Amino acid sequence: MRIYLVVVDDSAESSIALRFAARRAVKTGGGVEILTILPPAEFMAFGGVQATIEEEARLHAEGLVAAAAGTIIEESGLRPSITVREGDAPTIVRALIAGNPDIAALVLGAAASGAPGALVTHFAGADAGALTVPLMIVPGSLTREQIDRLS
Helix, strand or coil: CCEEEEECCCCHHHHHHHHHHHHHHHHHCCEEEEEEEECCCCCCCCHHHHHHHHHHHHHHHHHHHHHHHHHHHHHHCCCCEEEEEECCHHHHHHHHHHHCCCEEEEEEEECCCCCCCHHHHHHHCCCCCCCCCCEEEEECCCCHHHHHHHC
């Protein structure tokens, strides 16, 4: 099955990338994998405080992917796979792609204005030739209607 890997965070552009990926998956008989990445935890001298901060970050991330999954199910009927990982984002994305031969594309959203996000910058720049799947960058300025027409 053709799977579209989408990295989801709090940004509007990740929602746009998710909509695009879900619509492509429906049209191609594929699926969607939603990935959210927790940044590596910084060391704090007080272990209890650090554990609380890490737990809050994990709960926030799980809420993000649950909301994203709910949106996909509601709009397209697809049941996405959900992955939450902690660490270096490019490393996690590469490992996920390497570990799942069904991933057919990495779908990222680019901000409507300003500099692109760190993953777009990384995979469209330094790592562009090293990916083993196509990179789809969905402009954050697209409307829902434009996404629907293009996907």
